[in-house]
Amino acid sequence: MKVATHVVFAECCWFAASAVFDVHYETPSVLAAAVCSILPDADYPKSWLGHQLGAPSQWLHERFGHRSFLHSFVALLLVTALLGPLLWFLVGHPAPMVAVLVGYGSHLFADMMTLGGVQLFWPSRVIAVFPGRDEYRVVSGGNSERVFVAVALVLALLFYPVSRAGFDGLLHRMAGSDALYGEVVSVTDGDTVEVRAQNLTTQVRLIGVDTPETVDPEGPIGCFGPEASEHTKRVLREPQTDAEGDVLRPGRLVRLEIPRIGDSEDAYGRTLAYVWLDADGEGGEYEHLFNEDLLELGLARTTTFSHEYRREFERAMEEAKGEGAGLWGACPTVENY
Known part of the structure; x- marks a missing residue:
């Protein structure tokens, strides 16, 4: 041949x-x-x-x-x-x-x-x-x-x-997802935020990522947890301004992508979603996935359950791990954070 x-x-x-x-x-x-x-x-x-x-x-x-x-x-x-x-x-x-x-x-x-x-x-x-x-x-x-x-x-x-994408990721993509547009009003920790959408405030848990704990009343603060939490607060609670510098809204506009396959909420009643960031400040473009940012910067690990972007997230985490980014270089017992 x-x-x-x-x-x-x-x-x-x-x-x-x-x-x-x-x-x-x-x-x-x-x-x-x-x-x-x-x-x-x-x-x-x-x-x-x-x-x-x-x-x-x-x-x-x-x-x-x-x-x-x-x-x-x-x-x-x-x-x-x-x-x-x-x-x-x-x-x-x-x-x-x-x-x-x-x-x-x-x-x-x-x-x-x-x-x-x-x-x-x-x-x-x-x-x-x-x-x-x-x-x-x-x-x-x-x-x-x-x-x-x-x-x-x-x-x-x-x-x-x-x-x-994997068979599971392809299945999730074929099933589609529901979109919810809103504004971040508060940040609980690195992977949990509150979003105001349709005049309701929803607690959102980012799908596929797990940042070190900072608010667990029964456990210690995780290594690199404060850094992850601070990054989420800085990005998602950054005030949106107009051309003159006047504040339009106190938090970031986001699009929540909620998969139609699997649970829409976790065990604590938080909505499970991918958080896409508003790129132009006017709610016109949502092309940046914040969940993946946390992995690329070494601020989180991936979760093990099946979801649409599981393979992309695992690749991002492996690259960050190989570079010693974030918690991968700072936490000697990273597997147990």
Whole structure:
């Protein structure tokens, strides 16, 4: 099969695997899957990779032949063991190691679907093919390969949004949410505020984030809790002014996004919502998600329950954690705050 076929199929497999197994990834993982999807062809001098390698490819071909050692479970495990931990160390996340496994494995599976098959159980000379009947397998370079890559491309495009949002996130987005517009009138702590909307004051608990405690009468003040609380007060209680500097309203205008799936209130009767910030001071644009800000700044952890932006929030938290931002750098016992 051609290089493009293997790369497209690898990304299809990677997006599918990350969606099913809940793997959070960034660009390095996508690149790792693509690169590793062409590595097995190093044993074929006439392939694109073999041509780039030159003499080493010729040596591999003479020593092992095509679709033998480099197209086996042994090579799959060896490459994953060598490249995976290195990429994990460089990126600081295990996703690239999984991408190596998926990308390399996708090449083996794709070649199993050709007429020639592969020596998957090398050093055994048994040829592994799938499916069993020749007429259902792909002819390299023929129309069947073009159909194969077209189907893989369509599947990759379908799996991509699922891999980014997760099945649960996609389900929440399909179900939609209700919007409530109002003004923040007070801040309880980092993740709890009061919003006046439709002449009613509603206590709102931010979905998906958990800042350190500052108001729990039965517990101590959490590490970095005052900083998180102060940030929420500074952003959401910032007075809105006009061009002359006159105060229009004492608190920030927000749009509350309340999911239609799951509970709309927590155990304390607080409305569960995403808080979108007013960008122009006039209530015309709400494009900034405050919940995510807390995670990016290291002022909160994510919660574990399913919701629309769970994967985005987890990625934001992992990035902040890797940078030692906020509580991740200041609190030695952060897991127990």
